[in-house]
Amino acid sequence: MKKIMVLCVFGCFFPLFVFSQTAVTIDTALNNSTAYFSGRIPAKTKVVILNFVSDWPKLSDYVIEELIGYIVNEGTLAVVDRQNRSGCN
Numbered sequence: 001m002k003k004i005m006v007l008c009v010f011g012c013f014f015p016l017f018v019f020s021q022t023a024v025t026i027d028t029a030l031n032n033s034t035a036y037f038s039g040r041i042p043a044k045t046k047v048v049i050l051n052f053v054s055d056w057p058k059l060s061d062y063v064i065e066e067l068i069g070y071i072v073n074e075g076t077l078a079v080v081d082r083q084n085r086s087g088c089n
Contacts, residue, residue, distance in 0.1 A: 027066065034070040038077060046078045047071065 024032070041047070049068050054060045071079050
């Protein structure tokens with residue numbers, strides 16, 4: 001019975017340890033995403049960051065604004081204003 005309890009406890013908490021080691025902050029994820037795409041998309045390509053919807057509008061706004069900031073600071077891609085998407089030709 002003791003072995004079963006140990007296995008149950010281990011089975012419940014092991015996933016927490018596994019996933020906690022791979023968790024990153026939103027800022028780190030946005031920075032890594034920017035570096036990933038900047039390395040794979042030709043320089044000076046025009047990109048548009050479109051809106052997305054989440055249950056937390058402030059989070060959506062934060063992610064969009066920070067992603068734009070990271071791309072602009074990276075300097076390899078050209079961000080086009082969302083309102084002026086016709087400039088992507």
